[in-house]
Amino acid sequence: MRIVVLAGGIGGARFLRGLKRAVPDADITVIGNTGDDIHLFGLKVCPDLDTVMYTLGGGIDEERGWGRTDESFRLKEELAAYGVGPEWFGLGDRDFATHIVRTQMLAAGYPLSAVTEALCDRWQPGVRMIPMTDDRVETHVAVTLPDGDPAAGPSTGSGAGAGETPPGSAAGSGVRKVIHFQEYWVRLRASVPAEAVVPVGAEQAKPAPGVLEAIAAADVILFPPSNPVVSIGTILAVPGIREAIAEAGVPVVGLSPIVGDAPVRGMADKVLAAVGVESTAWAVAEHYGSGLLDGWLVDTVDATNVERIEEAGIRCRAVPLMMTDVDATARMAREALALAEEVRTV
């Protein structure tokens, strides 16, 4: 069975671990989100790709869910001693090696997909992982930073609402800024509303070699409970990928990242609001739409959502969706595959 999985970071990685447990012999291709990539200290950092690679390769810090196990942060402390930041992004001593190797290979002319393959040579994640694109895509978020935020800079009154408030006079007017997704997510912990979420560069990006081929050859396509906007949504924003999935003619089944009207982990509600989608299991299903999605799993606490989702033309079931451990996650994966078979035989 050939399975294609669109994956973000922690949620996607953990789901994949369950999927491998559920169907150890399946041929799994992961299309990884690169919209959260960031250049730090002159190095190319791909947080989602690394989270999947480390998680499936046994190198992840289980507690944090990102970065390397048994990690230390001495290099970062030294960078801070030089006054070089950002300090809010956690790059560990062991993790740095991945970014150094990646950056060196990219500088030598290898595309990110080839670099990812080379890195996976070490980690043997047991899946084929392809970045969604070899082109540069970076998700940016429009926010209004509160006055006094270090990134807001000296208040000039030129932010949102500047028309109404003379420069320097109004307190709390804030400064409108477009910031990197990581700054929004990691530094600000999504503490201010995301006014817009833009995968910069996506429109000009091409799917990486192998992406469309894997989709065309898939027996099943799965959307793990990853962030629908900044993970799955970014992958779908690369021209050709959404179309290829819709036209693949195989079951496309997703798992809701929203349980009981709140994200299971992360802060998906913040970025869902930016695209006008309610933070509910049904709203996310309808956001993907029946043109893309054939089946949708919601958590048992959201069983009341099932009818509405099925009315929207998406086959739906309510099952436990908490990835508390690998076995529970494997059960979720089996449910997703069972729903796919149900959809296929309709």
Added chain:
Amino acid sequence: MRIVVLAGGIGGARFLRGLKRAVPDADITVIGNTGDDIHLFGLKVCPDLDTVMYTLGGGIDEERGWGRTDESFRLKEELAAYGVGPEWFGLGDRDFATHIVRTQMLAAGYPLSAVTEALCDRWQPGVRMIPMTDDRVETHVAVTLPDGDPAAGPSTGSGAGAGETPPGSAAGSGVRKVIHFQEYWVRLRASVPAEAVVPVGAEQAKPAPGVLEAIAAADVILFPPSNPVVSIGTILAVPGIREAIAEAGVPVVGLSPIVGDAPVRGMADKVLAAVGVESTAWAVAEHYGSGLLDGWLVDTVDATNVERIEEAGIRCRAVPLMMTDVDATARMAREALALAEEVRTV
């Protein structure tokens, strides 16, 4: 008193520490060797500059003489796990930060001299340190690698002596190669003769901003007991620097790195042989020459050298030259400055 010091790595750094102890109020400018710079893992590494900076800034590993105190090597182990080397060059987790900051600043367009100044902002070495040049100079060494050396590659018989020996037939013919100085020094520990030492790029290099000005403004110019070929020699190979020193009209005094016909530390004899200079205190003095050098300190064990050196037109004294601790080194520095005054009043 304005003192200009031409410095290599460990020897130069330790001498400078003694010099600062001897004349705490002196205005010291260090012209640093960059011929041993190397690109590793996509990062620009300047071992000599860093050794001086860390030593004078209190960050050096005292026992090794290079790298950071309280160092760990986790990042390097991870690079090795990716199969990315070289493994023979010791870059520690804390040390990496210096190379990352440097590389990032260079990529942003700053010249090495500005980068060095920025790094020294943190370390406050108490001297002004200028790299000899902002241009790329890398010392290379011609060697005959023994068969079986990992860098020799599969034996093709195309090395030195290939004409006489049919391919693959003769044992021990070796493979002639030009390798980076660091590979010769660190990986091979100078275990094979240096057939030639070439500061690649030196001929086209220009002295960094401030170098010639510091020399012209100096009251005294000192050559610490650094390597006469790959440290001081490389600095002098940058067009304009040797001439500026010779024409400065101030005492130029050196300290012999050779004591009792052997280098005090390092393997200076190996590279002296490559330039046809005997490994003796007098031969090194004559190698610099009376056109450049006004005074020369030899160790007391080399007192018999004094007459010969003075006959060559270089004022010479025999004093203890072992840098066993900072106080002993400070005494050496005072002797060098005393000799400079003696020369000046001639």
